[in-house]
Amino acid sequence: MTEPSARPTRAQQRLQSEERILAAARQIFAELGYERTTIRAVASAAGVDAGLVMHYFGSKDLLFARAVEVPADELPGGTSGEVAEALLTSLRRRLTDEPAASLALLRSMLTNADAADRYRAAGKPQLNQLTEAISAPDAHLRAGLLSAIVHGVIAERHLLRLTHLADASPEQIIDLLRPCFQTLATAPPTSGKPS
Amino acid sequence: MTEPSARPTRAQQRLQSEERILAAARQIFAELGYERTTIRAVASAAGVDAGLVMHYFGSKDLLFARAVEVPADELPGGTSGEVAEALLTSLRRRLTDEPAASLALLRSMLTNADAADRYRAAGKPQLNQLTEAISAPDAHLRAGLLSAIVHGVIAERHLLRLTHLADASPEQIIDLLRPCFQTLATAPPTSGKPS
DNA sequence: GGGTTCATTCTACGGTTGTTGACCGGCGGC
DNA sequence: GCCGCCGGTCAACAACCGTAGAATGAACCC
Numbered sequence: 114m115t116e117p118s119a120r121p122t123r124a125q126q127r128l129q130s131e132e133r134i135l136a137a138a139r140q141i142f143a144e145l146g147y148e149r150t151t152i153r154a155v156a157s158a159a160g161v162d163a164g165l166v167m168h169y170f171g172s173k174d175l176l177f178a179r180a181v182e183v184p185a186d187e188l189p190g191g192t193s194g195e196v197a198e199a200l201l202t203s204l205r206r207r208l209t210d211e212p213a214a215s216l217a218l219l220r221s222m223l224t225n226a227d228a229a230d231r232y233r234a235a236g237k238p239q240l241n242q243l244t245e246a247i248s249a250p251d252a253h254l255r256a257g258l259l260s261a262i263v264h265g266v267i268a269e270r271h272l273l274r275l276t277h278l279a280d281a282s283p284e285q286i287i288d289l290l291r292p293c294f295q296t297l298a299t300a301p302p303t304s305g306k307p308s
Numbered sequence: 309m310t311e312p313s314a315r316p317t318r319a320q321q322r323l324q325s326e327e328r329i330l331a332a333a334r335q336i337f338a339e340l341g342y343e344r345t346t347i348r349a350v351a352s353a354a355g356v357d358a359g360l361v362m363h364y365f366g367s368k369d370l371l372f373a374r375a376v377e378v379p380a381d382e383l384p385g386g387t388s389g390e391v392a393e394a395l396l397t398s399l400r401r402r403l404t405d406e407p408a409a410s411l412a413l414l415r416s417m418l419t420n421a422d423a424a425d426r427y428r429a430a431g432k433p434q435l436n437q438l439t440e441a442i443s444a445p446d447a448h449l450r451a452g453l454l455s456a457i458v459h460g461v462i463a464e465r466h467l468l469r470l471t472h473l474a475d476a477s478p479e480q481i482i483d484l485l486r487p488c489f490q491t492l493a494t495a496p497p498t499s500g501k502p503s
Numbered sequence: 504g505g506g507t508t509c510a511t512t513c514t515a516c517g518g519t520t521g522t523t524g525a526c527c528g529g530c531g532g533c
Numbered sequence: 534g535c536c537g538c539c540g541g542t543c544a545a546c547a548a549c550c551g552t553a554g555a556a557t558g559a560a561c562c563c
Binding site: 296 | 342416417435439446449451470475484
């Protein structure tokens with residue numbers, strides 16, 4: 114018997130090439146965005162020919178779709194306060210190492226309609242969970258604001274690299290944001306009682 | 309004497325054409341971003357030939373630079389609370405009618421390095437004023453967070469058009485954000501006393 | 504072991520884009 | 534009234550990009 118890693122079978126090699134292409138695509142899409150990324154550049158970074166990328170993924174759009182596939186980031190349900198804390202935990206993880214797939218989606222969402230749709234779709238479950246947990250007439254707006262804050266902070270840290278945000282520790286950031294999130298997630302005290 | 313508007317002089321006509329081109333450029337840059345905007349499309353929208361755009365502005369980059377020129381948005385100084393309120397006022401204005409020049413800059417900042425630089429430069433004075441007003445060791449970070457929130461909300465409302473944010477009234481948004489801004493602008497109570 | 508499948512490459516085409524230079528015609532000064 | 538400047542157009546070039554299709558050679562199945 115031969116070691117499975119000694120000489121990869123054809124199917125293995127195909128998967129391996131696909132994965133190398135996808136990794137290169139994720140990185141370049143995340144760095145340059147959809148429009149400035151060329152199939153040739155992705156192929157070159159993956160060490161293959163541009164034709165192969167087309168052969169495996171069909172088109173640039175389909176390659177992008179595969180590259181930015183990201184698991185829906187579900188929040189554990191609970192009270193509004195607990196959900197706010199869960200959102201902070203999610204934010205802390207994303208502040209340290211946001212995966213390239215998410216960055217690629219973020220980078221392209223303003224200039225590519227398809228990316229914008231995927232971004233909206235990816236954020237939708239979290240948005241719904243937030244809206245549901247915040248029992249208030251303006252829960253929709255509060256959830257939208259929380260989402261906007263999260264993505265604004267991530268974008269300015271990882272994409273724009275504003276020094277004010279890029280140099281700070283995740284703990285420092287979420288500690289400053291915690292009261293904001295709690296306030297936004299908590300219904301006004303006039304009609305609802307906390308906890 | 310002839311009415312000055314009856315037949316415009318040559319200099320007037322040039323300025324008029326330049327302004328029409330700039331207006332078209334601002335709108336298209338704001339809608340599509342830098343890369344998807346073509347000089348031909350701008351020229352067509354302005355009712356002129358593409359060559360004229362080059363003739364007047366030199367290159368696409370220079371046209372973009374002229375199109376996104378936006379006056380630095382200065383905040384009136386004061387205590388941290390007053391500055392936070394001024395930032396809210398600025399936000400309210402930008403929520404109703406953000407000028408196309410600013411939207412063009414926002415739209416392109418993630419995919420165009422030059423736009424990113426201009427964005428950073430445009431936000432710098434406001435960022436400095438915020439940092440100065442917030443007397444705390446982490447003033448830099450707090451100012452950065454405030455800026456990130458403002459731009460995140462504007463981007464998701466005007467560029468991404470997330471329904472949660474696009475449908476809300478500016479008053480509702482800034483009322484929800486006010487406690488967040490006050491909290492972020494106010495130094496921790498352990499060492500500083502408010503007002 | 505022979506025929507086939509398939510991973511991979513090469514070449515090329517059509518379209519778009521930024522940019523250029525020649526050209527035209529009317530306004531402005533003399 | 535004439536000449537030159539200048540607003541404006543037209544046609545074209547060179548580069549690049551996404552994409553298609555033929556070609557090749559090695560791996561796989563029977």
